[in-house]
Amino acid sequence: MDVAVIGVGHVGLVTAACLADLGHRVVGLDDDAAKIETLLTGGVPFHEPDLPQLVQEVTDSGALRFTTDLGEALADAEVVFVCVGTPPLPGGGPDLRFVERVGVEVASKVDHELVLVEKSTVPANTGRRLTHVIRREQQARGTQVTNVHVASNPEFLREGAAVHDTLNPDRIVYGTSSDFARDALRRVYAPLVERTGAPVVETDVNTAELIKHASNAFLATRISFINAVANVCDRVGADVEVVAQGMGMDARIGPAFLSAGLGYGGSCFPKDVDAFLHLSRQVGYDFRLLEEVGRINVGQREVVLDKLRDELWHLAGKTITVFGGAFKPGTDDLRESPGLHLARALIDEGATVRVYDPVASDGVRRELPDVAVFTDPLEASTGAHAVVVATDWPEVVDLDLGKLVAALDYPILVDGRNCLDPEAARAAGLRYHAIGRGHLEQH
Template identity: 50%
Template sequence: MRIGVIGTGHVGLITCVSLAAIGHKVVGGDNDPEKIALLERGVAPFYEPELQPMLEQQLKEGRLTFTASPEEAVKDAPVVFICVGTPPRVTGDANLVAVEQAARAVAPHIADRAVVVEKSTVPSGTAQRLKRTLQRGRPQPEEHLQVVSNPEFLREGKAVHDSMHPERILVGGEAEWAFEAMREVYKPLTDQGYPLIETSIPTAELSKHASNAFLAMKISFANALARVCEKAGADVVEVADAMGADTRIGRAFLNAGMGYGGSCFPKDVQAFEHLSRRLGYDFRLLQEVARINAEAIDSTLEKVRDALWNLEGKTVALLGLAFKPGTDDIREAPALTLGAKLLAEGAKVTGYDPLAAANAKDALPELEIAPDPLSAATGADCVVICTEWPEIRNLDAGELKEVMAYPVVVDGRNAFDSESMADHGFLYYPTGRPPLL
């Protein structure tokens, strides 16, 4: 099947590559000619494991092409995916300008009978507006156009794997012929046993926000629990293990730390809370989820203050700058929020990250980037573990202490073993465990 994809950001490019990999003829369209030039040369504009070789393979085999003309991307395509960004407004709701602009641009060029797939994360009710916008720009009868909701459930750092091995494929629609088209799109995956769930459009739209908000809630619960554990002398990791052994709860996303970040959870929690208020329900639980998430960074900062007393003139090394391992994404990264607060209090801040260093430097120019963890820690009065990359987890405690000016580690991810840190004479502040002073 020929498929057009509008938008080649994280979701759009993963969609292009994965649909081509299961046998479709895919054209990715984007109005950024520089990005298209990169993609045509087989260069992914961001890091995602497995993406680069898969992109090269699909281009080589001729199943994937790119164009700087979104209109060209949708030509003769019976199915069109819209994958443009929906960033948050200052008010908290999703900014849908790019969705509307994409719809207006491609409407006159969509095939006579077509299914337009809403892949971007959007609030409930967007599909109706999208269909009206598309229909205004088309001469064909209204019954020849269907809009369906097909939200993505990709994890950054595992997005290619998730697209090829989905836990569920959710499709919300109205007309049977639209559902049939989507069954054909995903047949190579459903034939392997991956489930396709068909539902209404509002249900599918809401499911994405609800899923991300629930996962963010688990993280915030773990972080609130960590504050209690620190005061009670308990170990939050062991408490989470005990809780997670109950299959009704599960262990995933119960990791206390410096909070969630990235392009999805902060935006989606905020957007879902805003949508709920617009619909007449004050979803206070989501407000608390966001508040506790911000509190996790402040708790880490307070430990640095406790260890160093005054921050002015002190050197603090941040190990890990991406919002999580396996990505170069620094959007809403706790490390950068913490770094900005440390700089505001007069500290000198150095940082290391195997993938996100350049992005972090662009976002926080005062940050001094080091080529490896030990270089970042050299001369530091305090090291803060912000992202649990393997090369950070596996640091030799003796070597780390040797290069530091003062042996203080604030472990925002519980990456290190408390006993080992004590044996090497560190002042060690873990998360959700009593400090070793």
């Protein structure tokens, strides 16, 4: 099929490359000329494992090309995926201006029947509003008013494993309001279904939109729940790692997303929890559970600060090294990064902060221009009074702890991801603190 992808950020570029890999003819469009130039010259504008190789393969074969010209992208398109940003607004809802703009521009240019697919994460009823925008724009121009079919096809990829997740999905979800749109999306995903046997959920647009927000809100709830359990574990001397293991063995619960730590971040969970809460308020439902999910998540930063205060008394004048600027391993995404939130809190208390990150150092420098940023963890730790693990990069998990102790002024480490071996840390001479493992605390 002929497919256009509008917006080649994280979701859009992965979608475009993977659809090209499935055998479709794909055009990737973005109004950021510098981003398109990077792609045209063989680069990828962000860090995502396996993506550069895949983009190279499908561009070399001619299956994927890039442009800044919407008319060119739409010329032959049967299906158009909308992958533009939906950043959070101050009130908690998503900013849908870019989605609306795509609807207006597509309506003004398209002269044939196609399906316009929401791939960006949007709240329920966005499809209805987008359809209204398109119809209004076409009526104002006196053009055909039935040739654009709006659909929803949420993504469930994880940054750091986006290519794998897209080509090996747990499920494929799409919501449509016409047989034309349903049949088109069946054709889009037929090669993937044949290749993987992935189950397909066909539903209406509102339900598909809600599946995405409900999924992310539930995963965030699991993380906040186990973090709340971890805080109880610290107070009673229990081990949250074993608690989570015991819980996860229950087939009704399972082990995923039961890792206690510094809390979730990134472009999805914080924004989607807030957006789902905002939607609930708009329709008159008081979803207080989600309010508590967000409050617990933010509170995990204070848990780490308390452990540092217990060790160092005052943080003013102390040098603290934060291992991890990206919100998770495998990406350079800094959005809502727990490590950066922690760094800012430490600065507010008068600490000198250093940040180590193996791939996101340039972004950290832009976000925290007054903070020393390192690409070597031992160099970042030399002379520091304490280290906090904020991102469980393999380079951190595999670090020589004896060398870390030698580099530090005070051998204090707060493991905000529970990713290090406590016995190995103590054997190396570290005063080791974890999340929800109070029985290991050293006093």
